[in-house]
Amino acid sequence: MKKYKIFIPIILMVVIPAIFMTFISFFRFSTTLDRKLSDAFFHILPSHHFFSKDIVIIDIDELSIAKYADHPELGQWPWKRHIYPTLIGYTKLLTPPKITIIDIMFTERSDYDEAIVTANESLGEISHAANFRDGGIVIPRQGINEISQRFRVNLQTTLPFPQYENASFPIGKIGETAPMVHVVNVRADSDGILRRFSPVVMWNGLYFPTLALQAFVLGEPYQIETMDSNLLLTKENLKRVVPLGKDGMVRAYFYSEAELRNIPRYSASGIIESLEKLNSGEVEDPNDLLVPPSLFENKIVLIGTSAAATHDDVVTPHGLFPGVIAQAVFASNLTEGHLLKELPESYGISFTILVLLIGVLILFINQWHLLKNLYPIIAISMFVGLFYILYRMDFVISTYSFVLGFPISYLLGFAYLTYTEGKEKRKFNNILRNLVDPGVVSVALENMDSLKQGGEWEITAFFSDVAGFSTISEELSATDLAKLLNEYLSAMTLVLKSNSGTLDKYIGDAIVGIFGAPIQYKDHPKMACKSALEMLSELEKLRTKWNENNEFTPLARAMVFRIGLNCGLAKVGFMGTDSLASYTMMGDSVNLAARLEAAAKDYGVSILVSESIESVCKDEFHFRFLDWIRVKGKEAPVKIYSLESLQKDVTDVMRQAEREYELGFEMYLGRNWEKAIEHFQNVSKLYQREDISSHLLIKRCQSLFQNPPPVDWNGVYTRTSK
Structure with a gap:
């Protein structure tokens, strides 16, 4: 292009x-839009990360709330706080968990706070939830209390992190005795879907850990710093690089929906029931309990809610899930390194x-x-x-x-x-419809590139010319000449197209055609032969019509034409400019067809073909051998034939005459001029008319008799004119 x-x-x-x-x-x-689309791709593509095996959830679910709604020690939601030390203590009956992270906020006073305080002081690694929010009365920096100073993250950075206006820490002595505190607030994207989290959040110029960060550090000493646009967490020999976005948040890997639904969750009611059976002696072996304590050994335990009454649901890429599930995903991401960088x-x-x-x-x-x-x-x-x-x-x-x-x-x-x-x-199409039968055009146009480029392959070249047309044109007026030519060319072109031939061009009264292009037909030589014979019949019909209507001149009404056919390799394709192009052919095989059309006049035949045509069509068409000639511009001799008829139309007279001609040609090649002339004369007698081909050879024999050829003469006649 x-x-x-x-x-x-x-x-x-x-x-x-x-x-x-x-x-x-x-x-x-x-x-x-990007995040919605990537969610869709995540659903389609197979997962390559799996939820951490170290994280389990104690779930205050619908069953737990319904089962103990009338229990004097628990009551309706929210439960009395002394139940939480019970749940935490149960997990520590055997090997204790690595950490217990509570996803329930104790930011208001109750009559049972002392139980939580006792648990903080006696049960070890517990992290309590802090609630950060925007709106309300903004607490100035001088209002920062001891709790906030104790639990803040030692981080110096200019990178942005989620920032809140107000903070509510665990109330009173719960906060004062809490081993750890984490922020449970999460921020959904603008479309309401929770996809990202931050290891730390900011309030009053200070940074505080989120639940995910507490799950990673497990209450152990750690270092936190920023490096480029990443957050670097270091704990003992473990390093975690957190790829932060522009707003200080990281894209979470949300696993598959099936994995989220299969996160180990143990109902709080099951734990309470198991503890009751253990205390009553109903079950002696802890492993036989409904929820064995061994399930929590060396685990990261999250205590949260999934009951509808707790109103702690979030929209995730997999749909609506309890908030504790999302927090578990964030904790798994950070502990396992399943973090996505946008x-x-x-x-x-x-x-x-x-x-x-x-x-x-x-x-x-x-x-x-x-x-x-x-x-x-x-x-x-x-x-x-x-x-x-x-x-x-x-x-x-x-x-x-x-x-x-x-x-x-x-x-x-x-x-x-x-x-x-x-x-x-x-x-x-405008070009081809004038050159080719309409049925062929649609097929040819299916491969436009091949049609435009053309190529080189075997075709049959067709040339025809009206004998003595110059004399005819001199006898006719311009109007009659145009009418005669239009009738003749229209009839012949129709025959050409009906046999899948392509009209190359008109040259005055001459017709140039191609068989086997642009569509490559295997039987293109036979198509050309059939077309040539049909043209003879069509011309006879035209002459009959002209004679009946007494049209034109006697010479015009007796019009005859000559056709030359040759089969061989040729270059074919569209040639010309973008605005004016024609489908044409070029090559030695094309030139030979033109020479054969001219030579047909010398031999007095209507259709002169080369041996390449005769050899592939002789089973269906009848050919008469005429001569060995060398046309102008070519050194190699060509064996030429006259296309006479279909095989079924051959007569005995034709066979006898052709046999006499062949015998005469054998004598001619043997330099037996007198015998050759005798046989050639017999041909005309058999036809009962002068046979021009025989007469031509008789004259040649007479000339050679008077002027014998050289010793190396092979009988090939060289034409000196085109």
Whole structure:
């Protein structure tokens, strides 16, 4: 494709989609759209991370609340706080858990706070929930109390983290005696879906750990610092790099929906019941209990709620789940290193533009049609493949640019391709419909590139010319000459097309045709022979009509033509300019056909063909051998034949006459001029008319008798004229 022609596809397939992508990004629609699209891909692609085996949940579920709604020690929700030390203590009956993290807030006073205080002081590693929020009365910095100073994270950074206006820590002595405190607040994205979390949050210029961070550090000493745009956590020999986004939050890996539903959750009612049976002596072996204490050995235990009455549900990429499930996912992400890094939008846009540029090459430069048809599959496969490879490496590439840009690019490119190819098809159709039978045109146009490029293959070249047309034209007026020529050419061209021939051109009264192109037929020599014989019959009909109507002059009504046929390799294709092109043929085999048409006059035959035609058509058509000749411009001799009829129409007289001719030619080659002349004379007697071919050979024998040829003479006659 020319340079100026490729400019439009680039505009349509690259520039316009790029402008649209820029528009989406400029108005900040891209981030939410990206995350929604990536959620969809995460659902489709197989998981490569699995939920941590170290995390379990004690769940205050619907069964627990319903079962103990009338219990004097618990009552309706919220339960009395002395139950929590019971639940925590049960997990420590055998080997204690690594840490117990409570996802229930004790930010208001109750009559049972002392039980929580006692648990804090005696049961070990417990982390209590703090509630951070926006709105209400903003507490100034001087209002920061001892609890907040004790539990803050020692972090110095300029990176942004989620920031809140107010904070509520565990109340009174619960907070004062709490071994650890974590913030349970989470922030959903603008579409209301919780996808991200932060290891720390900010209040009053101080940083505080979230539940996920407490699950990672397990109450042990650790270091926290920022490095570039990442958060670096170090604990003993374990390092965790947290890839932060622009707002200090990290994309969570939400596993599969099945995994979320199969997170180990043990009903609080089951624990209470198990403890009652153990205390009453009903069950002696703890392993036989409904919820054995061994389930919590060396685990990270989260205590939370899933009952509807607790109003602690969040919307995740997998739908509505209890908040404690989301917190468990964040804890698993940080402890196992299952953290996703959202790559900058520019990465996705760059990849998309690369794919769009490849699309331009495939649609408008590439000549392989199958590749054009496979282009959408290839592009989508490239994108999905790249997305999955990066996803396996815990990177998330921007998707909106491809998901929106590629369809726009493909539709615009395909529409323009359809328009341009349709334009070219209309152009070539206008040319071909005058050259080829309409039934052939549609087939030829199916492969436009092949049609435009052409090629070199075996065809049969057809040349015909009216004998003595110059004399005929001198006798007729311009009107009659045009009428005669139009009738003749129309009838002959119709025969040509009906036999799947292609009209190359008219040269005055001459017709040039091609058999075997643009569609490559195997039997193109036979098609040409059939067409030539039918033209003889059609001309006879025209002469009968002209004589009956007394049209034109006697010479015109007696019109005859000559045809030359040759089969061989030739270059075929459209040649000319964009505005004026014709489908034509070139090559030595074409030139020979033209020479044969001219030579037909010398031998007095209507259809003169080469041996290449006779050898493949002799089973269906009858040919008469005439001579060995060397045409002008070629050194190699050619064996020529006259196409006489179909095999079924051959008569005994024809066979006898042709046998006499062949005997005469044998004598001619043997330099027995007198015997040769005798046989050639017998041919005319058998036909009962002068046989011009025989007469030609008689004259040649007489000449050679008077002027004997050289010793190395082989009987080949060299024509000196075209």
